[in-house]
Amino acid sequence: MRHLRRIKPSVVLALVGCVLVLPGATECSTAAPLPGPPEIAQVAQPGPTAQAVPVVPASPVTAAATPTSPVRAPTPGARLEAEQNVIDVFRAAAPATVFVTKKQLVRDLSMRALEIPAGTGTGFLWDAQGHVVTNYHVVDSGRGQGRFAVTLHSQKTYDAELLGGDPNKDVAVLKLIGCDEPLTPLPLLPPDVKLEVGQTAVAIGNPFGLDHTLTTGVISALGREVQGYGGVTIRDMIQTDASINPGNSGGPLLDSGGYLIGMNTMIFSKTGGSAGIGFAVPLSAVRRVVPQVIQTGRVQHPGIGIEPLPDHYAARAGISGVVVTRVFPGSPAQQGGIRGLQQDRRGEVLLGDIIVGIEDFVVKDFDDLYNAFDRFKVGDEVNVKLIREGQPTALKLRLVDVP
Secondary structure, X not given: OOOOOOOOOOOEEEEOOEEEEOEOEOOOOOOOOOOOOOOOOEOOOXXXXXXXXXXXXXXXXXOOOOOOOOOOOOOHHHOOHHHHHHHHHHHHHHHHEEEEEEEEEEEOOOOOEEEEEEEEEEEEEOOOOOEEEEOHHHHHHHOOOOOEEEEOOOOOEXXXXXXXXXXXXXXXXXXXXXXXXXXXXXXXXXXXXXXXXXXXXXXXXXXXXXXXXXXXXXXXXXXXXXXOOOOOEEEEEEEEOOOOOOOOOOOEEEOOOOOEEEEEEEEOOOOOOOOOOEEEEEHHHHHHHHHHHHHHOOOOOEEOOEEEOOHHHHHHOOOOOEEEEEEOOOOHHHHOOOOOOEEOOOOOEEOOOEXXXXXXXXXXXXXXXXXXXXXXXXXXXXXXXXXXXXXXXXXXXEOEEOO
16 A cells, blocks of 8 residues: 655645745744745545645735825915915905895795795895895895895894895895894995906805805906896996805905905806806995995986887887987976977877987997996986987986986
């Protein structure tokens, strides 16, 4: 009978980079592998012969992970100057930025009256007396009831009443009710300081209900003319790439000095999301509207006292300018002899005067006429250019407040 080679219970196999110890062994050596091809271990089997069984090499032992180098936190003095400036602007302006909520009365199935939120927006404190400025479109739907709530930076919420505003400028003024805490309004950019394209623009608002959210960018363009909430063009709009999203409406747009330069109003987007093209009502319009609303509850609208023909009728007739439909009694237009539409004996409509200019401003439609008058104040005298019976003429008229 052929003798089998006896194998000790503890068999050591040489692997790449490690020595594997089979059961019964007590140690693992990290000695280098032996040279030469791997050997085949002979394992005793019952029966007449012993067969060679190949041993599958084990996976290499993974070395311990090397920790990354520690990152040293920057010192307070290492912060960029521009970064620190934005932080300072936010800290200064956040207490003056408020959250505006429209409230609506509804009735449940039991016919009980309930007050629920009907829309939200942003606003900012105009003075220490509790006047809050926001967009007209933020508060317009609740104007009939006049029920609004304003949440301050202190997280206290107060009822507010709508004093008035100007939908053509998309500016409205609220007054806090029962507010007994100190208020810090925003500083206004001095009138003699001119804005520049490329300078820093900081927007603060409550997009999607997330209060006191800051976005930054630059002034992308100045002097934009964009059709506003009131249906006429708002002149001198500020274009910015600072993100403006739903809920930002009415929030302040600030420069690097923390001065108010405009009020965030709208975005240009085909999807409804911020596309880097936002517009703000210029401070000049806000500065003109707000004091009038606080003092009288309304805004003066300079005019001469006419009723214009709707633009689409004039365009259909191929007329460029504002066709005077009628003249209000006692108005500067009547006193100056401006003619409206008339009918002859056969009932045919006779064209009256067509306004084609105010001073040096060309008037092609009512939007042009409104914005031409808006450049002046009540009491100013302006040169009104007309086409009468096909001939150009002009009249000097004094502007009055037209409701």
